[in-house]
Amino acid sequence: MAVPERVAWAVERVAPRPGMRVLEIGFGRGVAVDLLCRAGAVVTGVDRSARMVEVASRRNAEHVAAGVADLRLGTLADVTGSFDAVLAVNVNAFWTAPRDLAPVTAALAPGGVLHLCYEPPTAAQVETIADRIRPALAGFTVQTATRGDRLLCITAR
Incomplete structure (x- = not known):
């Protein structure tokens, strides 16, 4: 399976390095988890869909077995730990309800970085998402x- 441009770019924005602790919110099929682990990061992922946990766990079985990926069913309330980076790709709740x-x-370690990346359906939504x-x-x-007219990444330090 080809890596979607939005996922490759999001991982590039994180700039994973060996030992980096990354939390991915809403990991879906686990494509970014795989890329992050291959770069040496240690990834904790949380997703609300049991089906996506199953699919991503299968895709990342090698990383899970090696102890560098921990993929969980749940919400942010279920996550403990402190992370060097937090990544979310196309998690709409963060712009539709920014209080979330x-x-x-709170999951960021001191000096940690948050990356909220989107590929909205239309280019006109890029600025709307950023403004919210x-x-x-x-x-x-x-x-x-x-990147182009459809990819957006908001980085907070």
């Missing part, structure tokens, strides 16, 4: 990056 960012930012998320990140240094 508090548990995400920025206020929820008060107190963080926020950078917005785009």
Whole structure:
């Protein structure tokens, strides 16, 4: 299976390195989990879909067996630990209900970085998404990056 451009770019934005602790929220089929682990990161993933946990666990069986990927059914409330990076790709709840960012930012270790990446259906939605998320990140240094006219990544430090 080819890696979707949005996932490859999101992982590139994280810039994974050996030993980096990454939390992926809403990991779906586990494509980013695989890329992150191959780069040496240690990944904890949480997803609300039992089917996606099953699919991603199968895709990442080697990483799970090696202890570098822990894929869980649940929500952010179920996550413990402190992470160097938090990644979410196309998790709409963060821009439709930005108040949900508090548990995400709480999972960051000191110096940790949050990456919220999107590929909205239309180019016109890129700025709308960014505008809705920025206020929820008060107190963080926020950078917005785009690729082409449809990929968006909001990074908070």
